[in-house]
Amino acid sequence: MAKVIIYPTNSLILSDMVERFGHEPLAMMEKIKEIINTVGVDSPPLNITPEGPKHGLKYAAVEVPAGVRGRMSLIGPMIDLAEAGIIVGDSSISFGCMGCARTNELTKFLIREKDIPILEIQYPHTEEEGQDFVYKIAEFLKSLPSGSDEK
Amino acid sequence: MSDKGDPVLIALVSCGSEYAGVQSELEKAASMLNAKLVYPEMDVATLDTIGMEFGLEVASPDLRLMMARAKAVVEGVAKVDGVFVTSCFRCAEAAIVRNELRRYIFEKSGLPVISYSFTERTTAATLLTRLEALTTIARRKHLLARVKQSGITAGVDSGSTTTKAVVMKDNEIVGEGWVPTIKVIESAETALQQALDQAGLKREDIQAIGTTGYGRFLIGEHFKADLVQEEITVNSKGAVYLADKQKGSATVIDIGGMDNKAISVQDGIPGMFTMGGICAGASGRFLEMTAKRLGVEITDLGDLAIKGMEKNVEMNSYCIVFGIQSLVNSLAKGSSPEDVAAAACHSVVEQIFEQQLQEVEVKEPLILVGGSSLIAGVPKALGDLLKIDVIVPPHSQLIGAVGAALLASGYVSE
Numbered sequence: 001m002a003k004v005i006i007y008p009t010n011s012l013i014l015s016d017m018v019e020r021f022g023h024e025p026l027a028m029m030e031k032i033k034e035i036i037n038t039v040g041v042d043s044p045p046l047n048i049t050p051e052g053p054k055h056g057l058k059y060a061a062v063e064v065p066a067g068v069r070g071r072m073s074l075i076g077p078m079i080d081l082a083e084a085g086i087i088v089g090d091s092s093i094s095f096g097c098m099g100c101a102r103t104n105e106l107t108k109f110l111i112r113e114k115d116i117p118i119l120e121i122q123y124p125h126t127e128e129e130g131q132d133f134v135y136k137i138a139e140f141l142k143s144l145p146s147g148s149d150e151k
Numbered sequence: 152m153s154d155k156g157d158p159v160l161i162a163l164v165s166c167g168s169e170y171a172g173v174q175s176e177l178e179k180a181a182s183m184l185n186a187k188l189v190y191p192e193m194d195v196a197t198l199d200t201i202g203m204e205f206g207l208e209v210a211s212p213d214l215r216l217m218m219a220r221a222k223a224v225v226e227g228v229a230k231v232d233g234v235f236v237t238s239c240f241r242c243a244e245a246a247i248v249r250n251e252l253r254r255y256i257f258e259k260s261g262l263p264v265i266s267y268s269f270t271e272r273t274t275a276a277t278l279l280t281r282l283e284a285l286t287t288i289a290r291r292k293h294l295l296a297r298v299k300q301s302g303i304t305a306g307v308d309s310g311s312t313t314t315k316a317v318v319m320k321d322n323e324i325v326g327e328g329w330v331p332t333i334k335v336i337e338s339a340e341t342a343l344q345q346a347l348d349q350a351g352l353k354r355e356d357i358q359a360i361g362t363t364g365y366g367r368f369l370i371g372e373h374f375k376a377d378l379v380q381e382e383i384t385v386n387s388k389g390a391v392y393l394a395d396k397q398k399g400s401a402t403v404i405d406i407g408g409m410d411n412k413a414i415s416v417q418d419g420i421p422g423m424f425t426m427g428g429i430c431a432g433a434s435g436r437f438l439e440m441t442a443k444r445l446g447v448e449i450t451d452l453g454d455l456a457i458k459g460m461e462k463n464v465e466m467n468s469y470c471i472v473f474g475i476q477s478l479v480n481s482l483a484k485g486s487s488p489e490d491v492a493a494a495a496c497h498s499v500v501e502q503i504f505e506q507q508l509q510e511v512e513v514k515e516p517l518i519l520v521g522g523s524s525l526i527a528g529v530p531k532a533l534g535d536l537l538k539i540d541v542i543v544p545p546h547s548q549l550i551g552a553v554g555a556a557l558l559a560s561g562y563v564s565e
Contacts, residue, residue, distance in 0.1 A: 043175040050172040053271035065239030066271040067167020093198050093212055100167060101210030101244065 002144040005082035005111055007104075008096025009075055014086060017134075021141035026078040028098075035074070048073070060106060071103040076110070084118070084144050085111040086137060091123035117144065158187040159286040162231040164220045164252060166213040166238040166245050172271050177237075179275040184286045191229030193219040207251060214238075214248045221252045225259040232289035233263045235282065240268035254512075257423055263288040265424060281426060284383035288420060294378075294561045295388060295420050298397050302358045302563035305346065306555030307339050307374065308382075309366030312408025312435065313522065316342035317552040318350040318357070319560070326350030327549055335366040336373050343374075359562040361385070361555030365409070377562040382407075382551055387414050387421040389554025390518045393544035400514040404503065404533070405550065406523035408435050413507040415514065425507045431471040433502040435523040440475055441495035445488045449526070452492050456528020459489030461497035469502045496528035497536075504536050518542045520550040 002023045006014040010028035018025035036047045043049045048070050056069025059076035087108055088095065098104050111118060119140040124130040161181060168174045181188050197219045202208040205218045217236070223229045236253050238245035246268065253266045265281050267273075288295070300319045308315040310332060316339070318326035328345025332338045339362075347354060361378035362371040363385040371379035382405070390403040403414040403421075411433055414424040431437060442452040464481045468474045478491050519541050523529050525548055530541040546553060 043172060044178070045174065046169050048170055048172045049175075050271040052170070052172050063241060065167065065242040065245070066171035066173075066269065067239040067242070068170075070167070070170035070172055070271070093195065097212050099211065099213035099216070100170075101212075102242070104210075 001146060002083040003081050004141070004144070005078055005085045007085070007087040007108060007111060008091060008098055009078070009107065010098065011088065011091070011096030013095060014088065014137075017137055018086070018141060021138065022146060023084075023141060023144060026082055028074060031074045031078065059110065065102070068100060068103045068106065071098065071100060072106065075103070075107050079107070079110045079114065082111065082114060082116055084116050084140075085114070086140065087111060087118065087120045089120065089122045095123060156185070158185050159233065159289045160189050160231045161186050161282070161285060162191050162220065162224050162229055162234045163188040164191075164217045164224070164234060164236045164256075166211065166217055166248075167242070168237060168269065171239060171269060171273075173269045173273045176273060176275040177235075177278060180278040180282050183275065183279060184283055186282060186286045188235075189229060189231060191220040191223035191231070193223045193228070197222075205255075207248065209244055209248060211244055214245060217248055217252060221256050224256055224262070231262065233285040234260075234265075235285065236264060236266040238268055240270045242268075250509075253423060263422060280381045280383065283381040284421060284424065287380065287384045292420070294558055295384065297388075297558060297561050298392070298419070300557045300560045302560055303352065303356050304556045304560045304563060305343060305357045305360045306385075306552040306557070306559060307343055307360070307362050307364075307370055307376075308385075308549070308551030308555060309335055309339050309362065309364040309370050310408055310551070311365050314338040314342045314364075314366070315549045315552040316346040317546075317549050317556050318343075318346045318352060319553070319556040320350070320352075324546060324549075324553065326352065327546070327552075329548065332366070335369050339366065339370040339373070359559040361559030363551045363555045376559070378555060378559045380555065380558065383412055383414055383421055383424050383426070385554035385558060386412060386520060386550050387416045387554070388419055388558055389550040389552075390520050390544065390547075391416055391419045392557055393520075393546055393550065393553060394516065394518045394542050395544075396516050396518065396542075402511065402513045402515070402517045404508075404517065404519050405521040406433075406435055406499065406503065406519070406529065407521050410434070411503055411507060411521075413503065413511045415511040423511045425511060427503070427507050430469075430502075432469040432474055433499055433506070435521070437471050437474065437499055438495055438523060438526055438529070440471060441478060441492065444475060444479060444482075445491060447488070447492075452495075453525065453527030453529065455489050456492035456496045456526070457531060459487065459491070459493030459528075461490065461493040461532070463487075463490040464494035466494055466498055469498055474498055493528055493532070496526065496532040499523070500529060500532040500536055504533075508537075513537065513539075515539055516542050518544060520544065520547045522548045524548065
């Protein structure tokens with residue numbers, strides 16, 4: 001099983017596919033679940049406090065807007081853990097959306113910078129493209145090691 | 152501080168606030184004012200088309216969400232009393248959207264709208280004054296419609312540097328007081344007593360009292376004030392009242408000890424406004440330090456500046472430390488004190504022009520208020536920069552206190 005970072009980081013479809021092929025998706029939903037369940041922190045809606053953007057300084061300098069650094073405080077540690085990555089380009093908002101173009105650019109850059117297997121694929125617009133899209137992702141996921149220790 | 156009754160509904164049109172950790176601060180500030188933040192509903196499909204529809208194609212989906220929400224407000228889909236437009240500080244893409252949306256909402260809906268760029272350090276206290284002004288405009292329009300002072304009222308402006316007080320009687324200022332702010336309550340007591348002594352009146356003669364400024368809550372409680380109000384509303388009212396420009400449009404600029412305000416006013420009611428952050432380089436403090444370095448009284452700095460040419464002095468920074476260093480270097484190179492004084496006034500004004508006046512529509516008359524307006528070089532530099540006549544009304548340094556006394560008289564009639 002490999003830890004697979006997905007982009008868009010909150011894509012339910014991608015996350016589900018990664019899981020179906022026996023890997024662990026590194027996705028925003030799990031991260032958000034983790035922080036909103038943090039006992040003693042009450043900062044709705046996402047429970048991100050001003051500490052978040054400070055933690056994000058590990059991934060982006062202080063002149064980068066607080067919203068980007070706050071997002072990076074969630075995404076950055078996932079990228080650190082990633083053993084593989086899937087980046088879907090030009091996807092529609094309904095497929096997954098991080099909201100901030102600068103965060104998107106940085107996220108993709110940091111994934112690409114890692115020495116891990118990465119699948120870069122464009123979002124499909126026709127049925128045929130859709131089938132090819134799913135096939136390529138499936139093949140990529142099958143090619144990954146089935147156990148984390150088998151890397 | 153919160154008003155009873157129905158909460159004021161404020162549409163929050165924002166990008167990044169939940170990820171920057173400031174969302175709870177926004178909610179906290181709103182609840183302190185009995186306001187409710189609402190998020191205008193829109194069709195998610197709108198996000199794909201809103202950029203072209205609005206004419207502003209941006210890459211960030213959350214900025215497109217801001218546009219869609221602004222449209223929902225303008226079209227009346229969301230029934231709100233005011234709009235707060237906010238995004239991350241230092242995001243250029245968001246700054247463009249924020250400024251254009253503020254203009255769009257204000258022009259198309261007439262709703263009061265303010266904008267702000269936040270960092271993770273933005274707290275509820277910082278947001279409070281801005282949101283308070285927004286809720287006041289929505290909640291107290293009848294009070295803001297007041298054009299004459301009546302009865303005997305007092306206004307106390309507890310500023311960060313000085314505390315000002317006035318006593319007004321039958322639409323005239325009959326007493327004034329002005330002391331440095333040291334201990335907030337004691338300074339307010341002294342300023343008010345000065346004003347009462349000058350007016351020949353006693354405390355019990357005052358029928359209503361209004362407080363404003365940084366210390367407004369503390370002194371408001373101390374004096375059992377009828378009106379405790381932030382500076383944006385009060386200063387707008389005071390400025391157009393003293394300048395006798397209560398009808399039509401006007402722009403008010405207040406250069407304070409800690410922050411500056413640029414307010415676009417219509418019939419005495421603030422519309423768009425900006426409050427500068429805490430930067431001493433764009434404040435009266437910069438001028439105080441320049442005067443000290445030149446060995447002149449602050450009251451003489453203006454006359455000195457009028458005689459000087461700012462272009463003769465090279466300033467490398469707006470900063471109160473490095474900017475003053477530039478001025479000192481110029482003096483060492485032989486620049487005249489007149490030129491240095493002019494450069495200091497120009498520096499303060501230029502910073503306000505660059506950082507604040509870009510965000511409000513400057514409509515004449517331009518009314519300059521606050522202590523710095525008395526330094527003649529400042530209105531001159533502002534007039535030169537904007538190429539328009541700058542009005543400095545009488546008692547311009549007492550603007551907050553006068554506005555508070557004027558608005559407080561609404562409680563006499565009531």
